[in-house]
Amino acid sequence: xxxxxxxxxxxxxxxxxxxxxxxxxxxxxxxxxxxxxxxxxxxxxxxxxxxxxxxxxxxxxxxxxxxxxxxxxxxxxxxxxxxxxxxxxxxxxxxxxxxxxxxxxxxxxxxxxxxxxxxxxxxxxxxxxxxxxxxxxxxxxxxxxxxxxxxxxxxxxxxxxxxxxxxxxxxxxxxxxxxxxxxxxxxxxxxxxxxxxxxxxxxxxxxxxxxxxxxxxxxxxxxxxxxxxxxxxxxxxxxxxxxxxxxxxxxxxxxxxxxxxxxxxxxxxxxxxxxxxxxxxxxxxxxxxxxxxxxxxxxxxxxxxxxxxxxxxxxxxxxxxxxxxxxxxxxxxxxxxxxxxxxxxxxxxxxxxxxxxxxxxxxxxxxxxxxxxxxxxxxxxxxxxxxxxxxxxxxxxxxxxxxxxxxxxxxxxxxxxxxxxxxxxxxxxxxxxxxxxxxxxxxxxxxxxxxxxxxxxxxx
Ligand code: GAP
Numbered sequence: 170x171x172x173x174x175x176x177x178x179x180x181x182x183x184x185x186x187x188x189x190x191x192x193x194x195x196x197x198x199x200x201x202x203x204x205x206x207x208x209x210x211x212x213x214x215x216x217x218x219x220x221x222x223x224x225x226x227x228x229x230x231x232x233x234x235x236x237x238x239x240x241x242x243x244x245x246x247x248x249x250x251x252x253x254x255x256x257x258x259x260x261x262x263x264x265x266x267x268x269x270x271x272x273x274x275x276x277x278x279x280x281x282x283x284x285x286x287x288x289x290x291x292x293x294x295x296x297x298x299x300x301x302x303x304x305x306x307x308x309x310x311x312x313x314x315x316x317x318x319x320x321x322x323x324x325x326x327x328x329x330x331x332x333x334x335x336x337x338x339x340x341x342x343x344x345x346x347x348x349x350x351x352x353x354x355x356x357x358x359x360x361x362x363x364x365x366x367x368x369x370x371x372x373x374x375x376x377x378x379x380x381x382x383x384x385x386x387x388x389x390x391x392x393x394x395x396x397x398x399x400x401x402x403x404x405x406x407x408x409x410x411x412x413x414x415x416x417x418x419x420x421x422x423x424x425x426x427x428x429x430x431x432x433x434x435x436x437x438x439x440x441x442x443x444x445x446x447x448x449x450x451x452x453x454x455x456x457x458x459x460x461x462x463x464x465x466x467x468x469x470x471x472x473x474x475x476x477x478x479x480x481x482x483x484x485x486x487x488x489x490x491x492x493x494x495x496x497x498x499x500x501x502x503x504x505x506x507x508x509x510x511x512x513x514x515x516x517x518x519x520x521x522x523x524x525x526x527x528x529x530x531x532x533x534x535x536x537x538x539x540x541x542x543x544x545x546x547x548x549x550x551x552x553x554x555x556x557x558x559x560x561x562x563x564x565x566x567x568x569x570x571x572x573x574x575x576x577x578x579x580x581x582x583x584x585x586x587x588x589x590x591x592x593x594x595x596x597x598x599x600x601x602x603x604x605x606x607x608x609x610x611x612x613x614x615x616x617x618x619x620x621x622x623x624x625x626x627x628x629x
Contacts, residue, residue, distance in 0.1 A: 176448035180506050187582050202374030202382035212531035217501050221387045231359045237341025240332050245340050248472035255435030257313035263302035271372045272311045285431040316369040334368035342390040343465045360391035378499035385498035392489035417526040418508050422446040436464040445504040456496040463488045515614050523583030532584045535565040539591040550590035560625050585611050
Protein backbone atom coordinates (compact mmCIF):
# COMPACT_ATOMS: atom_id res chain seq x y z
CA UNK A 170 0.00 0.00 0.00
CA UNK A 171 1.29 3.48 -0.92
CA UNK A 172 2.06 5.46 2.25
CA UNK A 173 1.45 9.19 2.51
CA UNK A 174 4.54 11.43 2.51
CA UNK A 175 3.96 12.46 6.12
CA UNK A 176 3.97 8.82 7.35
CA UNK A 177 7.53 9.20 8.61
CA UNK A 178 6.59 12.22 10.76
CA UNK A 179 3.62 10.28 12.14
CA UNK A 180 5.82 7.27 12.91
CA UNK A 181 8.39 9.47 14.69
CA UNK A 182 5.63 11.08 16.75
CA UNK A 183 4.10 7.67 17.60
CA UNK A 184 7.54 6.41 18.63
CA UNK A 185 7.93 9.22 21.15
CA UNK A 186 4.33 9.16 22.41
CA UNK A 187 4.15 5.41 22.89
CA UNK A 188 7.61 4.77 24.32
CA UNK A 189 9.50 3.36 21.34
CA UNK A 190 12.24 5.99 20.88
CA UNK A 191 13.30 9.12 22.77
CA UNK A 192 15.87 11.75 21.88
CA UNK A 193 19.26 10.84 23.43
CA UNK A 194 20.03 12.81 26.67
CA UNK A 195 16.74 14.67 26.14
CA UNK A 196 16.53 16.40 29.56
CA UNK A 197 19.87 18.11 28.79
CA UNK A 198 18.77 19.34 25.37
CA UNK A 199 19.76 16.12 23.58
CA UNK A 200 22.95 14.95 21.90
CA UNK A 201 22.87 15.09 18.12
CA UNK A 202 22.96 11.75 16.34
CA UNK A 203 21.91 9.70 19.38
CA UNK A 204 18.53 8.17 20.23
CA UNK A 205 17.40 6.16 23.25
CA UNK A 206 15.07 3.20 22.84
CA UNK A 207 12.20 3.05 25.33
CA UNK A 208 10.36 -0.07 26.59
CA UNK A 209 8.51 -0.84 23.34
CA UNK A 210 11.49 0.10 21.13
CA UNK A 211 13.75 -2.28 23.05
CA UNK A 212 11.15 -5.02 22.64
CA UNK A 213 10.87 -4.47 18.87
CA UNK A 214 14.64 -4.22 18.45
CA UNK A 215 15.19 -7.38 20.49
CA UNK A 216 12.62 -9.22 18.39
CA UNK A 217 14.36 -8.12 15.17
CA UNK A 218 17.75 -9.25 16.50
CA UNK A 219 16.40 -12.53 17.87
CA UNK A 220 14.66 -13.41 14.58
CA UNK A 221 17.83 -12.51 12.65
CA UNK A 222 19.95 -14.73 14.89
CA UNK A 223 17.46 -17.60 14.57
CA UNK A 224 17.38 -17.31 10.78
CA UNK A 225 21.06 -16.70 10.05
CA UNK A 226 22.76 -18.61 12.87
CA UNK A 227 20.63 -21.10 14.80
CA UNK A 228 18.75 -22.58 11.85
CA UNK A 229 21.98 -23.22 9.89
CA UNK A 230 24.93 -25.52 10.30
CA UNK A 231 27.44 -23.25 8.60
CA UNK A 232 27.27 -20.18 10.90
CA UNK A 233 29.14 -19.49 14.15
CA UNK A 234 28.36 -16.62 16.49
CA UNK A 235 30.97 -14.34 18.05
CA UNK A 236 30.77 -11.30 20.32
CA UNK A 237 34.04 -9.36 20.12
CA UNK A 238 35.05 -6.40 22.31
CA UNK A 239 34.08 -2.96 21.02
CA UNK A 240 37.54 -1.62 21.90
CA UNK A 241 40.18 -3.25 19.74
CA UNK A 242 43.90 -2.80 19.25
CA UNK A 243 44.39 0.29 17.01
CA UNK A 244 46.45 -1.85 14.62
CA UNK A 245 43.19 -3.57 13.56
CA UNK A 246 42.01 -0.33 11.95
CA UNK A 247 45.33 0.33 10.25
CA UNK A 248 45.23 -3.16 8.74
CA UNK A 249 41.59 -2.83 7.66
CA UNK A 250 42.21 0.56 6.03
CA UNK A 251 39.76 2.46 8.23
CA UNK A 252 42.38 4.97 9.45
CA UNK A 253 43.02 6.01 5.83
CA UNK A 254 41.09 8.06 3.27
CA UNK A 255 38.80 5.11 2.50
CA UNK A 256 36.74 5.71 5.63
CA UNK A 257 36.33 9.47 5.29
CA UNK A 258 33.49 11.72 4.19
CA UNK A 259 34.13 15.03 2.38
CA UNK A 260 33.53 17.91 4.79
CA UNK A 261 33.04 21.65 4.11
CA UNK A 262 32.61 24.41 6.69
CA UNK A 263 30.52 27.57 6.74
CA UNK A 264 33.40 30.09 6.81
CA UNK A 265 31.42 32.49 9.06
CA UNK A 266 29.78 30.14 11.61
CA UNK A 267 32.10 27.14 11.47
CA UNK A 268 29.12 24.78 10.97
CA UNK A 269 30.09 21.60 9.15
CA UNK A 270 28.34 19.91 6.28
CA UNK A 271 28.84 16.86 4.09
CA UNK A 272 29.88 18.25 0.72
CA UNK A 273 28.33 15.29 -1.12
CA UNK A 274 24.96 15.97 0.57
CA UNK A 275 25.04 19.68 -0.41
CA UNK A 276 25.90 18.68 -3.98
CA UNK A 277 23.18 16.01 -4.02
CA UNK A 278 20.61 18.68 -3.02
CA UNK A 279 21.87 20.68 -6.04
CA UNK A 280 21.36 17.64 -8.29
CA UNK A 281 25.04 16.59 -8.48
CA UNK A 282 26.15 13.04 -7.67
CA UNK A 283 29.50 13.44 -5.88
CA UNK A 284 30.18 9.71 -5.39
CA UNK A 285 33.75 8.92 -6.42
CA UNK A 286 34.76 12.60 -6.85
CA UNK A 287 38.18 13.81 -5.65
CA UNK A 288 38.33 16.79 -3.26
CA UNK A 289 39.39 19.04 -6.17
CA UNK A 290 36.41 17.88 -8.23
CA UNK A 291 34.10 18.58 -5.27
CA UNK A 292 35.53 22.12 -4.90
CA UNK A 293 35.07 22.70 -8.63
CA UNK A 294 31.45 21.42 -8.54
CA UNK A 295 30.67 23.65 -5.51
CA UNK A 296 32.12 26.66 -7.41
CA UNK A 297 30.29 25.75 -10.65
CA UNK A 298 26.95 25.57 -8.85
CA UNK A 299 27.76 28.67 -6.74
CA UNK A 300 26.88 26.69 -3.59
CA UNK A 301 26.91 28.47 -0.24
CA UNK A 302 26.09 27.22 3.25
CA UNK A 303 22.41 26.96 4.31
CA UNK A 304 22.98 30.33 6.11
CA UNK A 305 24.15 31.90 2.83
CA UNK A 306 27.87 32.13 3.72
CA UNK A 307 30.84 30.97 1.60
CA UNK A 308 32.05 27.40 2.10
CA UNK A 309 35.61 26.32 2.91
CA UNK A 310 37.49 24.00 0.53
CA UNK A 311 36.48 20.35 1.03
CA UNK A 312 38.63 18.10 3.21
CA UNK A 313 38.50 14.47 4.21
CA UNK A 314 37.01 13.78 7.65
CA UNK A 315 37.61 10.36 9.23
CA UNK A 316 34.47 8.90 10.77
CA UNK A 317 36.07 6.94 13.60
CA UNK A 318 35.69 8.15 17.19
CA UNK A 319 39.03 8.22 18.98
CA UNK A 320 39.62 7.59 22.65
CA UNK A 321 42.47 6.66 24.99
CA UNK A 322 42.87 3.54 27.01
CA UNK A 323 43.99 3.55 30.68
CA UNK A 324 46.31 6.29 31.90
CA UNK A 325 48.55 6.36 28.82
CA UNK A 326 48.86 9.67 26.99
CA UNK A 327 51.03 8.83 23.98
CA UNK A 328 50.10 7.26 20.65
CA UNK A 329 50.24 3.78 22.21
CA UNK A 330 47.11 4.56 24.28
CA UNK A 331 45.00 5.47 21.25
CA UNK A 332 41.88 3.37 20.61
CA UNK A 333 38.90 3.77 18.32
CA UNK A 334 35.27 2.89 18.90
CA UNK A 335 34.62 0.28 16.22
CA UNK A 336 32.86 1.70 13.14
CA UNK A 337 31.67 -1.79 12.07
CA UNK A 338 31.37 -5.12 13.88
CA UNK A 339 33.03 -6.87 10.92
CA UNK A 340 36.64 -6.57 12.09
CA UNK A 341 35.81 -8.34 15.38
CA UNK A 342 35.05 -11.38 13.23
CA UNK A 343 38.14 -11.17 11.01
CA UNK A 344 40.47 -10.97 14.00
CA UNK A 345 38.81 -14.07 15.47
CA UNK A 346 38.89 -16.05 12.23
CA UNK A 347 41.88 -18.11 13.33
CA UNK A 348 40.49 -18.66 16.84
CA UNK A 349 37.29 -20.12 15.38
CA UNK A 350 39.25 -22.25 12.89
CA UNK A 351 41.36 -23.68 15.71
CA UNK A 352 38.54 -24.20 18.20
CA UNK A 353 35.59 -25.25 16.01
CA UNK A 354 37.23 -26.75 12.88
CA UNK A 355 34.56 -25.38 10.52
CA UNK A 356 34.46 -26.54 6.90
CA UNK A 357 34.49 -23.97 4.10
CA UNK A 358 32.10 -22.39 3.22
CA UNK A 359 31.18 -21.10 6.68
CA UNK A 360 30.30 -17.80 8.29
CA UNK A 361 30.83 -15.84 11.47
CA UNK A 362 27.95 -13.72 12.72
CA UNK A 363 27.85 -10.88 15.18
CA UNK A 364 25.31 -8.40 16.53
CA UNK A 365 26.55 -5.31 18.30
CA UNK A 366 27.10 -1.59 18.54
CA UNK A 367 29.08 0.43 16.01
CA UNK A 368 30.01 4.10 16.15
CA UNK A 369 30.61 6.66 13.39
CA UNK A 370 31.22 10.35 13.86
CA UNK A 371 28.76 11.22 11.09
CA UNK A 372 29.13 14.84 9.94
CA UNK A 373 25.42 15.15 9.34
CA UNK A 374 23.31 12.70 11.40
CA UNK A 375 19.73 12.93 10.14
CA UNK A 376 16.35 11.42 9.52
CA UNK A 377 15.54 9.93 12.91
CA UNK A 378 17.45 6.65 13.48
CA UNK A 379 18.45 6.42 9.80
CA UNK A 380 21.89 8.05 10.11
CA UNK A 381 23.16 8.22 13.68
CA UNK A 382 26.49 8.25 15.48
CA UNK A 383 25.83 5.16 17.60
CA UNK A 384 23.92 2.25 16.11
CA UNK A 385 23.70 -1.53 16.03
CA UNK A 386 24.71 -3.84 13.23
CA UNK A 387 23.93 -7.49 12.49
CA UNK A 388 26.76 -8.73 10.29
CA UNK A 389 28.01 -11.92 8.71
CA UNK A 390 31.45 -12.63 7.30
CA UNK A 391 31.03 -15.67 5.06
CA UNK A 392 34.27 -17.42 4.07
CA UNK A 393 34.41 -19.10 0.66
CA UNK A 394 36.88 -20.42 -1.90
CA UNK A 395 37.64 -17.67 -4.39
CA UNK A 396 36.31 -19.80 -7.26
CA UNK A 397 32.94 -20.19 -5.48
CA UNK A 398 32.23 -16.57 -4.60
CA UNK A 399 29.63 -15.96 -7.28
CA UNK A 400 27.60 -19.10 -6.48
CA UNK A 401 27.67 -18.34 -2.75
CA UNK A 402 26.87 -14.68 -3.43
CA UNK A 403 23.65 -15.71 -5.20
CA UNK A 404 22.65 -18.02 -2.33
CA UNK A 405 23.18 -15.38 0.34
CA UNK A 406 21.38 -12.82 -1.80
CA UNK A 407 18.31 -15.08 -1.72
CA UNK A 408 18.66 -15.47 2.07
CA UNK A 409 18.69 -11.68 2.44
CA UNK A 410 15.51 -11.42 0.34
CA UNK A 411 13.88 -14.04 2.60
CA UNK A 412 14.93 -12.05 5.66
CA UNK A 413 13.32 -8.86 4.38
CA UNK A 414 10.07 -10.74 3.74
CA UNK A 415 10.28 -12.16 7.29
CA UNK A 416 10.38 -8.54 8.53
CA UNK A 417 7.05 -8.05 6.76
CA UNK A 418 8.50 -5.68 4.14
CA UNK A 419 6.61 -5.80 0.84
CA UNK A 420 8.69 -6.87 -2.19
CA UNK A 421 7.73 -3.68 -4.04
CA UNK A 422 9.25 -1.59 -1.23
CA UNK A 423 12.65 -3.29 -1.57
CA UNK A 424 15.07 -2.45 -4.38
CA UNK A 425 18.47 -4.00 -5.03
CA UNK A 426 20.97 -1.39 -6.15
CA UNK A 427 24.15 -2.61 -7.82
CA UNK A 428 26.79 -0.15 -6.58
CA UNK A 429 28.84 1.13 -9.57
CA UNK A 430 32.51 0.09 -9.62
CA UNK A 431 33.81 3.64 -8.98
CA UNK A 432 31.62 4.01 -5.86
CA UNK A 433 32.63 0.75 -4.17
CA UNK A 434 34.04 0.84 -0.62
CA UNK A 435 37.81 0.50 -0.41
CA UNK A 436 37.55 -3.25 0.30
CA UNK A 437 34.85 -4.34 -2.14
CA UNK A 438 34.76 -5.79 -5.68
CA UNK A 439 30.97 -6.04 -5.82
CA UNK A 440 28.27 -4.58 -3.57
CA UNK A 441 24.51 -4.66 -3.67
CA UNK A 442 22.67 -2.18 -1.47
CA UNK A 443 19.27 -3.42 -0.37
CA UNK A 444 17.16 -0.28 -0.33
CA UNK A 445 13.80 0.35 1.31
CA UNK A 446 11.20 2.79 0.04
CA UNK A 447 11.01 4.99 3.17
CA UNK A 448 7.79 7.08 2.94
CA UNK A 449 8.47 10.69 1.99
CA UNK A 450 12.16 9.92 1.44
CA UNK A 451 12.13 7.28 -1.27
CA UNK A 452 14.49 4.34 -1.74
CA UNK A 453 17.57 4.47 0.49
CA UNK A 454 19.94 1.94 2.04
CA UNK A 455 18.55 -0.64 4.44
CA UNK A 456 21.36 -3.23 4.31
CA UNK A 457 24.53 -3.85 2.33
CA UNK A 458 25.91 -7.00 0.73
CA UNK A 459 29.56 -6.88 -0.29
CA UNK A 460 32.11 -9.20 -1.81
CA UNK A 461 35.17 -8.17 0.23
CA UNK A 462 37.61 -10.52 -1.59
CA UNK A 463 40.50 -11.58 0.67
CA UNK A 464 41.26 -7.93 1.51
CA UNK A 465 40.69 -8.18 5.26
CA UNK A 466 42.22 -11.57 6.05
CA UNK A 467 45.24 -10.81 3.83
CA UNK A 468 45.84 -7.47 5.48
CA UNK A 469 45.46 -8.88 9.00
CA UNK A 470 47.89 -11.65 8.09
CA UNK A 471 50.44 -9.11 6.83
CA UNK A 472 50.03 -6.71 9.78
CA UNK A 473 49.84 -9.30 12.60
CA UNK A 474 52.17 -11.94 11.20
CA UNK A 475 49.54 -14.58 12.10
CA UNK A 476 48.51 -16.97 9.35
CA UNK A 477 44.92 -16.55 8.15
CA UNK A 478 45.12 -19.55 5.83
CA UNK A 479 42.53 -22.27 5.67
CA UNK A 480 43.94 -25.77 5.22
CA UNK A 481 41.91 -28.29 3.21
CA UNK A 482 41.99 -32.00 4.27
CA UNK A 483 44.35 -32.63 1.31
CA UNK A 484 46.81 -30.02 2.66
CA UNK A 485 45.95 -27.22 0.16
CA UNK A 486 46.34 -23.84 1.88
CA UNK A 487 44.68 -20.56 0.88
CA UNK A 488 43.25 -17.35 2.27
CA UNK A 489 39.47 -17.54 1.96
CA UNK A 490 37.46 -14.83 0.22
CA UNK A 491 34.64 -13.12 2.05
CA UNK A 492 30.99 -12.29 1.40
CA UNK A 493 29.46 -9.84 3.82
CA UNK A 494 25.74 -9.30 4.42
CA UNK A 495 25.55 -6.28 6.74
CA UNK A 496 22.33 -5.05 8.34
CA UNK A 497 21.62 -1.97 10.46
CA UNK A 498 19.19 -2.76 13.30
CA UNK A 499 17.94 0.87 13.40
CA UNK A 500 17.20 0.92 9.68
CA UNK A 501 15.32 -2.39 9.92
CA UNK A 502 13.40 -0.92 12.90
CA UNK A 503 12.49 2.16 10.86
CA UNK A 504 11.47 0.18 7.77
CA UNK A 505 9.37 -2.25 9.84
CA UNK A 506 7.52 0.62 11.55
CA UNK A 507 6.93 2.52 8.28
CA UNK A 508 5.65 -0.64 6.59
CA UNK A 509 3.38 -1.49 9.55
CA UNK A 510 1.94 2.01 10.04
CA UNK A 511 -1.69 1.89 8.86
CA UNK A 512 -4.63 4.25 9.05
CA UNK A 513 -8.16 2.98 8.53
CA UNK A 514 -11.66 3.33 9.84
CA UNK A 515 -13.25 0.97 12.32
CA UNK A 516 -16.72 1.26 13.77
CA UNK A 517 -17.12 4.63 12.02
CA UNK A 518 -14.01 6.06 13.69
CA UNK A 519 -10.57 6.78 12.28
CA UNK A 520 -7.88 4.60 13.81
CA UNK A 521 -4.12 4.15 13.56
CA UNK A 522 -2.55 0.78 14.00
CA UNK A 523 0.76 -1.02 13.50
CA UNK A 524 0.24 -4.08 11.33
CA UNK A 525 3.38 -5.73 12.73
CA UNK A 526 4.16 -9.38 12.05
CA UNK A 527 3.29 -11.41 15.17
CA UNK A 528 6.94 -12.41 15.71
CA UNK A 529 8.02 -8.73 15.89
CA UNK A 530 5.22 -7.13 17.93
CA UNK A 531 6.46 -5.73 21.29
CA UNK A 532 3.52 -7.44 22.99
CA UNK A 533 2.18 -10.76 21.72
CA UNK A 534 -1.15 -10.21 23.46
CA UNK A 535 -2.84 -7.88 25.98
CA UNK A 536 -5.08 -9.09 28.81
CA UNK A 537 -7.81 -6.99 30.51
CA UNK A 538 -10.62 -7.44 32.99
CA UNK A 539 -13.80 -5.88 31.58
CA UNK A 540 -14.03 -3.69 34.72
CA UNK A 541 -11.12 -3.01 37.01
CA UNK A 542 -13.29 -2.47 40.11
CA UNK A 543 -14.79 -6.00 40.08
CA UNK A 544 -12.45 -8.24 42.09
CA UNK A 545 -13.74 -11.52 40.57
CA UNK A 546 -13.02 -10.25 37.05
CA UNK A 547 -9.58 -8.95 38.04
CA UNK A 548 -8.66 -12.18 39.78
CA UNK A 549 -9.68 -14.29 36.77
CA UNK A 550 -7.91 -11.94 34.37
CA UNK A 551 -4.76 -12.10 36.52
CA UNK A 552 -4.81 -15.92 36.26
CA UNK A 553 -5.08 -15.74 32.45
CA UNK A 554 -2.35 -13.07 32.35
CA UNK A 555 0.00 -15.22 34.48
CA UNK A 556 -0.63 -18.29 32.30
CA UNK A 557 0.09 -16.40 29.06
CA UNK A 558 3.07 -14.55 30.50
CA UNK A 559 4.65 -17.85 31.47
CA UNK A 560 4.19 -19.06 27.89
CA UNK A 561 4.96 -15.96 25.82
CA UNK A 562 6.80 -13.54 28.13
CA UNK A 563 5.79 -10.39 26.27
CA UNK A 564 2.20 -10.04 27.49
CA UNK A 565 0.64 -6.68 28.46
CA UNK A 566 -1.74 -6.07 31.35
CA UNK A 567 -4.10 -3.26 30.39
CA UNK A 568 -6.94 -2.10 32.62
CA UNK A 569 -6.90 1.65 31.86
CA UNK A 570 -10.03 3.32 30.51
CA UNK A 571 -12.85 1.48 28.78
CA UNK A 572 -12.38 -1.56 26.56
CA UNK A 573 -12.71 0.47 23.33
CA UNK A 574 -9.84 2.75 24.42
CA UNK A 575 -7.71 -0.24 25.38
CA UNK A 576 -8.21 -1.75 21.93
CA UNK A 577 -7.15 1.50 20.24
CA UNK A 578 -4.11 1.80 22.48
CA UNK A 579 -3.00 -1.76 21.77
CA UNK A 580 -3.70 -1.32 18.04
CA UNK A 581 -1.41 1.70 17.99
CA UNK A 582 1.51 -0.32 19.37
CA UNK A 583 0.79 -3.32 17.16
CA UNK A 584 -0.44 -5.90 19.72
CA UNK A 585 -1.91 -8.66 17.53
CA UNK A 586 -4.58 -9.83 20.00
CA UNK A 587 -6.47 -8.46 23.02
CA UNK A 588 -8.20 -10.71 25.53
CA UNK A 589 -11.04 -9.52 27.75
CA UNK A 590 -12.32 -11.37 30.79
CA UNK A 591 -16.01 -10.51 31.31
CA UNK A 592 -19.02 -11.70 33.29
CA UNK A 593 -19.57 -14.51 30.82
CA UNK A 594 -16.11 -15.83 31.69
CA UNK A 595 -17.31 -16.13 35.28
CA UNK A 596 -20.32 -18.15 34.07
CA UNK A 597 -22.73 -15.70 35.70
CA UNK A 598 -24.91 -15.01 32.68
CA UNK A 599 -24.57 -17.98 30.36
CA UNK A 600 -23.13 -21.03 32.13
CA UNK A 601 -22.10 -22.56 28.79
CA UNK A 602 -19.64 -19.63 28.32
CA UNK A 603 -17.94 -20.12 31.69
CA UNK A 604 -14.13 -20.10 31.39
CA UNK A 605 -14.18 -18.63 27.89
CA UNK A 606 -12.78 -15.20 26.99
CA UNK A 607 -13.15 -12.70 24.16
CA UNK A 608 -10.17 -12.63 21.80
CA UNK A 609 -10.03 -9.63 19.48
CA UNK A 610 -7.97 -9.54 16.31
CA UNK A 611 -5.99 -6.29 15.74
CA UNK A 612 -6.30 -6.15 11.94
CA UNK A 613 -9.98 -7.07 11.47
CA UNK A 614 -11.39 -6.07 14.86
CA UNK A 615 -13.25 -9.39 14.84
CA UNK A 616 -13.92 -11.07 18.18
CA UNK A 617 -14.11 -14.75 19.02
CA UNK A 618 -14.98 -16.65 22.16
CA UNK A 619 -12.15 -19.02 23.11
CA UNK A 620 -11.92 -21.41 26.07
CA UNK A 621 -9.13 -20.44 28.49
CA UNK A 622 -7.70 -23.96 28.21
CA UNK A 623 -7.31 -23.51 24.44
CA UNK A 624 -5.92 -19.97 24.47
CA UNK A 625 -2.22 -20.84 24.12
CA UNK A 626 -2.87 -23.17 21.19
CA UNK A 627 -5.17 -20.58 19.59
CA UNK A 628 -2.57 -17.81 19.81
CA UNK A 629 0.24 -20.04 18.60
N1 GAP B 1 30.88 -3.93 7.53
C1 GAP B 1 30.31 -3.28 6.40
C2 GAP B 1 29.61 -2.06 6.75
O1 GAP B 1 29.66 -1.60 7.87
P1 GAP B 1 28.10 -0.17 5.76
O2 GAP B 1 27.33 -0.12 4.47
O3 GAP B 1 28.97 0.98 6.10
O4 GAP B 1 28.90 -1.52 5.71
C3 GAP B 1 26.22 -1.50 6.97
O5 GAP B 1 27.06 -0.38 6.95
C4 GAP B 1 24.83 -1.13 7.46
O6 GAP B 1 24.93 -0.49 8.74
C5 GAP B 1 24.10 -0.12 6.57
O7 GAP B 1 23.43 -0.76 5.51
C6 GAP B 1 23.13 0.49 7.55
O8 GAP B 1 22.02 -0.36 7.71
C7 GAP B 1 23.92 0.51 8.85
N2 GAP B 1 24.54 1.83 9.08
C8 GAP B 1 25.73 2.27 8.60
N3 GAP B 1 25.98 3.51 9.04
C9 GAP B 1 24.93 3.88 9.81
C10 GAP B 1 24.60 5.05 10.56
N4 GAP B 1 25.42 6.09 10.63
N5 GAP B 1 23.42 5.09 11.22
C11 GAP B 1 22.58 4.01 11.18
N6 GAP B 1 22.84 2.87 10.51
C12 GAP B 1 24.01 2.80 9.83
